[in-house]
Amino acid sequence: MIANRQSLPRLCIVSGGGEHADMKGSALRQASALGHSGAVMYQLREKGLLGGRLYELACRLKPLLARSGSLLQINDRADIAQASGADGVHLPESSCPAVTIRKAFPLLLAGQSVHSVRAAREAEKSGIHYLLFGPVFPTPSKERFGPPQGLENLEKVCRTVSIPVYALGGVTPERALACIECGAWGVAALAPFLDAGSLPVTVESYRSYLPT
Amino acid sequence: MNLPRRFICVITDEQCSPVELAGMALDGGARMVQLRRKGASGRELFEWAVRVQELCHRHEAIFIVNDRVDIALAMNADGVHLGQEDLPVAAAREILGPDAVIGVSVSCVEEARKAHDDGASYIGLGHIFPTSSKEKSSPPLGTTAIETVSKAVDLPVVAIGGIGPVNAAGVIRAGASGIAVISAVTGAANPVMATRELVRTIWQ
Numbered sequence: 001m002i003a004n005r006q007s008l009p010r011l012c013i014v015s016g017g018g019e020h021a022d023m024k025g026s027a028l029r030q031a032s033a034l035g036h037s038g039a040v041m042y043q044l045r046e047k048g049l050l051g052g053r054l055y056e057l058a059c060r061l062k063p064l065l066a067r068s069g070s071l072l073q074i075n076d077r078a079d080i081a082q083a084s085g086a087d088g089v090h091l092p093e094s095s096c097p098a099v100t101i102r103k104a105f106p107l108l109l110a111g112q113s114v115h116s117v118r119a120a121r122e123a124e125k126s127g128i129h130y131l132l133f134g135p136v137f138p139t140p141s142k143e144r145f146g147p148p149q150g151l152e153n154l155e156k157v158c159r160t161v162s163i164p165v166y167a168l169g170g171v172t173p174e175r176a177l178a179c180i181e182c183g184a185w186g187v188a189a190l191a192p193f194l195d196a197g198s199l200p201v202t203v204e205s206y207r208s209y210l211p212t
Numbered sequence: 213m214n215l216p217r218r219f220i221c222v223i224t225d226e227q228c229s230p231v232e233l234a235g236m237a238l239d240g241g242a243r244m245v246q247l248r249r250k251g252a253s254g255r256e257l258f259e260w261a262v263r264v265q266e267l268c269h270r271h272e273a274i275f276i277v278n279d280r281v282d283i284a285l286a287m288n289a290d291g292v293h294l295g296q297e298d299l300p301v302a303a304a305r306e307i308l309g310p311d312a313v314i315g316v317s318v319s320c321v322e323e324a325r326k327a328h329d330d331g332a333s334y335i336g337l338g339h340i341f342p343t344s345s346k347e348k349s350s351p352p353l354g355t356t357a358i359e360t361v362s363k364a365v366d367l368p369v370v371a372i373g374g375i376g377p378v379n380a381a382g383v384i385r386a387g388a389s390g391i392a393v394i395s396a397v398t399g400a401a402n403p404v405m406a407t408r409e410l411v412r413t414i415w416q
Contacts, residue, residue, distance in 0.1 A: 051279060051298040076254060079281035083303035089282075096254035100286040 008130060009071065010210040011203065012041040012166050012188035019057065020048030027057060029196035031064035037203055039068055041166075043090050043111075043188075045075035058084035071109065078105040090132070093119060098126035113168075115149070117160050124161045132188050133157050135169025136179065139191075151182050158183025173202075176209040186210065213274065213290055213313050215334060215368050218384065218414050219243035220407060221392040223278070223372075224264075226250065228398050234264045237397055238271040240407025244390070246293050246315075248278035261287045274313060281307050291315070293336065296323065301330035315370065319353065324365040336392060337361055339373020340383060344395060355379075355386040362387030377406075380413040 015027045027044060034040065042065055046054055058074055062085050065072050071088070074081040078089040078101050088109030091098055095112070102110055112123045113132045120131055138148050148169065158165050164185030171179060171187040179187050187210070192202050221244035222237035224230035234245045247264055249257065261277060265287060268275035276291040277284040281304045284292045291313030292304055301316055308314065316327035317336045324335050341352050352373060362369045370390035371383045380391055391414060393407075400406030 050295075052300065053297070055299050055303065077280075077282055079285065079299060079304070079307055082307055083281075083299060092253070094253035094255045096258040096283050096286050100258070101282065104282070104286040 008164055008185065009039045009041045010186035010212075011206050012043060012132070012168075012186060013193045013203075014043045014168075014188060014190040015045050016190065016194050017045055017047065019046045019053075023194075026194070026196070027061060028064070030193060030199055031061050031070075033196040033199040034065065034068050034070060034203070035200065037068050037200060038207065039070045040203065041071045041073060041186075041188075043073045043075055044086075045090070047075070051077070051080060055080050055084050058086050062086060073109065073111060078108055078110075081105070081108055088129075091128070098123055098128050102127040114157070115146075117153070117156050120157045120161050120165070124163050128163065130164040130166065130185070131157070131161065132166045132168045133184075134167060134171075134188075136167045137170025137172075137175060139170035151178055154179060154184060155182040173205040173209050176206055180209075180211060213311055213333075215274070215313070215389065216243045217389065219390045220410050220414065221246060221274075221370060221390055222397050222407065223248050223392055223394045224260075225394050225398045230260045231263045231267070233398060233403065234267050236403040237407045238267055238273055240397075240404040241411035242273060242397075242407050244274040244276065246276050246278055246392070248293075254280070254283060257283050258287065261289065265289060276313055276315065284308065284312070291333065293317070301327055301332050305331035317372075318361070319350065320357075321361055321364045324361045324367070328365050328367050332367060334368040334370050334390070335361065335365065336370045336372050337388070338371060338392075340371050341374030341379060343374035355382050358383060358386035358388050377409045377413050380410055381416060384414050 016023045072086040073088050073090040074086050075090045081089040091112040093113050110128050111130045112128045114120045135148050136154050166186045166188040167179035167184040168188040176187045220242045222242045223246040265275045274290045276293050277289050278293050279298050281292050293315040295317045313333045315334045315336050316332040318324045327335050368389035370392050371388040372392040375391050376396040397403045397406050
């Protein structure tokens with residue numbers, strides 16, 4: 001069942017991306033640390049993992065995340081999302097065309113990363129349910145996407161589309177409110193959540209700036 | 213979907229244009245094309261797949277995608293080819309349905325039996341001979357493995373690894389239905405002729 005706009009969590013946690021290397025077990029530690037806290041969207045983004053291990057990891061994450069009512073989104077791979085019982089797929093901008101994925105996997109909640117107003121409009125037209133837009137603020141991990149887009153472009157995107165937009169890229173808890181004021185539905189981040197030990201506190205800190 | 217009784221399957225490599233290679237192999241008589249390009253983005257794969265699939269349709273050949281079940285389904289490709297470390301076969305079968313061609317790479321009877329039980333349509337067995345197409349950590353299996361596996365498992369065997377015009381006949385004699393090639397075609401001065409010669413050899 002596809003979550004409607006009102007039921008999408010306000011906070012999106014993106015996995016560390018190092019499951020194939022020095023961060024093995026990180027995603028499970030994060031999901032465990034979430035415990036029974038409020039719902040988040042957890043995006044498993046592990047480009048270094050082969051399909052089999054990604055599938056196994058997704059299968060193990062799903063019940064852990066379900067305890068908090070959190071959603072599990074699989075980056076890029078709709079097949080693995082569907083096979084593992086995850087909630088949906090998160091498409092990078094360079095993915096297989098969104099419209100074909102929506103048609104082939106109609107039951108998956110489908111998000112997409114976009115870096116321009118044009119791409120945002122196109123994604124919405126393709127039937128994408130929510131967007132990640134960024135980088136809004138400077139961040140070392142997103143340098144390849146060029147200079148920060150700033151709050152102005154975030155606002156433009158949020159005004160252009162009617163689907164929920166998550167602001168991504170250097171969004172600290174303190175900056176989350178400004179993103180919401182620009183029309184973002186929520187915020188997404190990777191680095192602040194890498195330390196599973198402090199994850200519950202970090203989540204709470206974000207929540208204090210986000211609408212309920 | 214039924215596989216041809218004997219056939220050449222060409223697998224795209226990491227260098228050549230998949231579309232160009234597929235076109236030449238199909239002109240040479242290949243009956244199956246597997247689109248494989250590790251590290252390509254979903255969009256790149258999709259764009260190649262559209263064009264390779266069109267060529268396959270024109271030649272009434274089978275078109276399958278390596279690893280990416282999502283792209284195979286989105287494309288309505290004939291099927292996928294899965295390695296031992298890819299999405300489990302049963303999960304792929306569930307997504308693609310009963311008619312899809314699902315090939316599975318195996319290197320021993322146990323893996324072949326499991327592939328059969330999980331719903332594979334054929335098994336890719338290799339590598340049979342020494343090959344430069346991939347870095348291999350294990351020794352080549354030789355044609356005796358084809359005999360062993362094709363007797364043990366009731367699935368078509370597609371042999372792969374170092375197979376060319378010189379040894380193709382022996383591979384078929386050992387019980388393989390198909391031969392999958394990369395460098396025998398991509399590395400040939402004339403890929404159309406190279407494929408044609410392989411096709412002639414397996415039917416002799």
